[in-house]
Amino acid sequence: MLIERTLKQTIQESLTKSNKIILIFGPRQAGKTTLVREVIATLPGRKLEINADELRHIDTLSSRNLDRLKQLVSGYDLLFLDEAQRVPEIGVNLKLLHDHVPTLRIIATGSSSLDLASKVREPLTGRTRTYQLMPLAVSELASHYNAYELDAKLEDFLLYGTYPEIFAQENKLDKTEYLRELTLSYLFKDILETGAIKYTPKLRDLVRLLAYQIGSEVSINELCNRLQLHRDIVNNYLDLLEKSFVIIRLGGYSRNLRKEITRHHKVFFCDLGVRNAIIENFNPLDRRDDGGKLWENFLITERMKTQSYRRESANYYFWRTYTGSEVDWVEEKEGKLFGYEFKFSAKMVSAPKAWGETYPEASFEVVNRENYLGWVG
Structure with missing residues (x-):
């Protein structure tokens, strides 16, 4: 195909x-x-x-x-x-x-x-x-599948990602074997060949830690302590992983540093199939506890692919206050602020009160199973 x-x-x-x-x-x-x-x-x-x-x-x-x-x-x-x-x-x-x-x-x-x-x-x-050029975007697949067919494939996207070769694999076993081979053969190859990496097992441990923390705020201090590595080394590894198209780092948005969290980043993977191969978990959604995080990662990567291909310029963030108010995805473009909440179900929610009070000029929208194709396409 x-x-x-x-x-x-x-x-x-x-x-x-x-x-x-x-x-x-x-x-x-x-x-x-x-x-x-x-x-x-x-x-x-x-x-x-x-x-x-x-x-x-x-x-x-x-x-x-x-x-x-x-x-x-x-x-x-x-x-x-x-x-x-x-x-x-x-x-x-x-x-x-x-x-x-x-x-x-x-x-x-x-x-x-x-x-x-x-x-x-x-x-x-x-x-x-x-x-x-990233793995296939849902907006590109829309030229081959209609909306009903794309929605039927959604779980596959969340489990196996969208590398082109995935769509040539006939069954789940072939897909998992391809992703394991891809991860083993290519994931670290370009990083290691830069010559800037030491402690290769630590790099693999770092990627695995990040894979378990997708969608969560990642503390550099915690990573350093768990890996027993200096902060500069961990930051260097994160930079290399991002520039080698393994991870995406999302910073916190703020205009009021006393109330809003900006020190931490959230980490997502450029492809969910690679992420799931790293943690060796291809269980269906009804047998796993990270479905919401997979959904968030999926929407973020698809949005970024589409906007990149359209040459649309935007800055991306998450937003959270010390009191727990949160917006999953914030886009800043052309001087305007747009907030989005991600829900896997069709549930609709209101904007956090603190979001509206802090940024009254900003918009707020919920992206869910019913409207996501328009948002990522």
């Missing part, structure tokens, strides 16, 4: 209307290579595809030698470089190609925003357009 990605048309237009280098970040197995191949198949001219996991072109692509680079791309109209973060000094070399072979279109992908971005940020300033 081939689901058309929302970014396809956007990237096509960028390649045809601009000479900027296209960079696509996203986790491994999210469909970056498939997407790029679909896009460039619609374009005229000869295309050179290089996978940086293969070593045969690495010397040339990291050489800083313009003549060698020109020889590599001679006769081609487009260069597609997959897993570009593996090429040393890739930013400088892409700059040389961009500046001296202006007719060449360049598109590069990377599974680690941390590593690739650090290599291209300075050399390619003003020369790139950057996009992020």
Whole structure:
């Protein structure tokens, strides 16, 4: 089953209307290579595809030698470089190609925003357009399934996530085996290869602790104590996990620091299938006690995917006071504040009194099983 990605048309237009280098970040197995191949198949001219996991072109692509680079791309109209973060000094070399072979279109992908971005940020300033591709969004699946069918698949989304390959698996056993293999093979691969990680078992312990705490406020001090690691190391691990598309950190919103909690973060996972594989729990919803947290994580990641693909800019938070008033999701965009409460049932609730008193100009909405498709789509 081939689901058309929302970014396809956007990237096509960028390649045809601009000479900027296209960079696509996203986790491994999210469909970056498939997407790029679909896009460039619609374009005229000869295309050179290089996978940086293969070593045969690495010397040339990291050489800083313009003549060698020109020889590599001679006769081609487009260069597609997959897993570009593996090429040393890739930013400088892409700059040389961009500046001296202006007719060449360049598109590069990377599974680690941390590593690739650090290599291209300075050399390619003003020369790139950057996009992020995540596992399939419900808004993308809506082109293949109607609302009734999507709702029927909701439990699968919460248990197995939305990596494209999941939809090719025929049964629950195949899905769980795929996710376990994905987690073992790729989850830590790009992080470990940065060379910035020590105490690898501690990293795995940290991810497991976070997986059990999705939707809850995470205390850095508590993590440090349980892992017996220095605060700086834990913060570094969290940063790497976020930039390698494993977790999402959500900060607290506040304009009144004495009443509102801002010191802690909530942690969510970019894909629930990966999260459930980490804790080895694929039990159905009626046999688990974290259904509400899965629902919250699902809505947050889907909302972020959709807004990212639409190039909508917003700041995201949760909100809680020391007296216990809480709003699950807060969006700040275009100078306005929007609050949302997540309910798995069709139950409707009123805005917390403190929310209305503190931010009378802000809106408040409940997102539940009956209206979530419109909110995430």
